[in-house]
Amino acid sequence: MDYRYLGTTEMKVSVVGLGTWQFSESWGVTDYERARAIVERAFQVGINFFDTAAIYGKGKSEEFLGRAIKELGIRDDVVVATKLPGSFLSYRDVIKGTLRSLKRLDLDAIDLMQVHWPPCWHNFPTCEYMAALEKLVNMGVIRYIGVSNFAPELIDSANACLAREEVVSNQVRYNLVEKDAEKEIIPYAEYYGMSVIAWSPLAKGALTGKYTPENLPEFADVRSDDPVFHPENFPQVYEVVKLLKQMGEKYGKSPAQVALNWLINSSDVVIVIPGAKSPEQVEENAGAAGWKLSLEDWVKLDEVSDRVHLTRVTW
Ligand SMILES: NC(=O)c1ccc[n+]([C@@H]2O[C@H](COP(=O)([O-])OP(=O)(O)OC[C@H]3O[C@@H](n4cnc5c(N)ncnc54)[C@H](OP(=O)(O)O)[C@@H]3O)[C@@H](O)[C@H]2O)c1
Structure with missing residues (x-):
């Protein structure tokens, strides 16, 4: 495993972390023992960065993790990362939502x-929400503040609200067939020394x-109407998959490993x-x-x- 600093923090995180949205009805890992086995194997193979969110299974993912x-x-x-939904961002709800996450995660600090x-x-x-988050940092219940799905302009605004803290990471969609983050988000993060945490890195x-x-x-899961799998898009995606398979054979790696390796080598601010x-999937991904x-x-x-142009106008 390789490790990178998370933004400007002193925390070193594995370049391959574990996303735990899977611990929910949306993806189907609803049995705690299975979730535990996945976390255990992740840790055994060097993963130290775990991502969850309050909305994943309405708290189930945080509880399992x-x-x-x-x-x-x-x-x-x-290193445990979680998220407050964009609808929980009044001053009081930031505090209340954080208290609930702390309780579900059974942690003293996030x-x-x-x-x-x-x-x-x-x-x-x-x-309003940035001031609430900074207050929680000052009180020691959050170590660092990150954002997700934020445009650079909004991160500028968010940073301008903070007295002592700064936004250390932006978690965004980034994979070989959905590379829009390369246009503005990754260059911005590189300039400011933020981490880009790539979600859906395997599309x-x-x-x-x-x-x-x-x-x-x-x-039957969250992918039922995902544009990536739509007949207008998937044949294009499959052209990339064919090359991933060829390269995998050359390097003795799986297509998933090649796809993730491509991302972590595309910029030294990227974590997937x-x-x-x-447990087998997590080991392979590591x-x-x-x-x-x-x-x-x-x-x-x-x-x-680059030849893939996904459309989201599918109906
Ligand atoms: N911030 C946000 O807005 C946001 C949005 C989405 C996700 N996320 C985070 O990002 C994480 C990852 O994204 P994601 O779950 O959407 O997509 P992903 O990581 O691209 O794909 C995950 C799925 O791919 C399959 N898979 C994984 N490893 C595999 C392997 N080695 N071999 C074969 N199949 C494998 C599994 O499903 P099957 O086996 O069923 O195919 C798995 O559920 C989430 O868990 C969540 O923490 C954040």
Whole structure:
């Protein structure tokens, strides 16, 4: 495993973390023992960065993650990140929502509290929720403040509201077939020394090679209407998958490992948090670190993936 500093903090996190949205009905890991086995294997293979959110299973993911960390006795060796929904951002709800997350995670402090998405329809002023978050840092219940799905302009505004703290990370969609974060978000993060935490780094499993245009299942989970798997898009995605398979054979790696390796080598501010539904998947994903695609192969994947133009206008 390789490790990088989280933004400007002193915390070193594994370049491959674990996303735990899977611990919910949305993805289907609703059995605690299975969730615990995933967390345990993640830790065994060097993962020390765990991402959850209040909305994942309405608290189930936080509960499972916190319980597993406690039972495994690994609290002092891991970095726990969670998120407050964009609808929980009035001053009082930031405090109340954080208290609830702390309780579900069974922690004294949350290492990284992220604003899950900007307030869209509640009209909360940016400085109101940023001031509440800074207060929680001052009180020692949050260590660092992060955001998710924020445009650079809004991060500028958020930072301007903070007296002593700064936004240390932005968690955004970033994978080989959805690379829009490269246009503004990653250059901005590089300039300011923030981390970019890549969500859906495997395009929700589409880049793992196990789904083909011929055997695309009718998903019963969160992917049922995901544009990546739509017939207008998936054949393009599959062109990238074919190259990932070829490269995997060359390097003795799986397509998922190649796809994740490409991301962590695209910028030294990027950390990936693939979700896993089994200990085997998490172990495989951890194997994306510790080696490097050649520059030539990295560029080949970049060029082929540049030809993918997903549409979200699917109906
Ligand atoms: N901040 C945000 O707004 C936001 C949004 C979305 C996600 N996230 C975070 O990002 C994390 C990851 O994103 P994601 O869950 O959307 O997508 P993802 O990591 O791209 O894909 C995860 C899915 O891919 C499959 N998979 C994973 N590893 C595999 C392997 N080695 N081999 C074969 N299949 C494998 C599994 O599903 P199957 O086995 O069923 O195919 C797994 O559930 C989430 O857990 C969450 O923490 C954040």
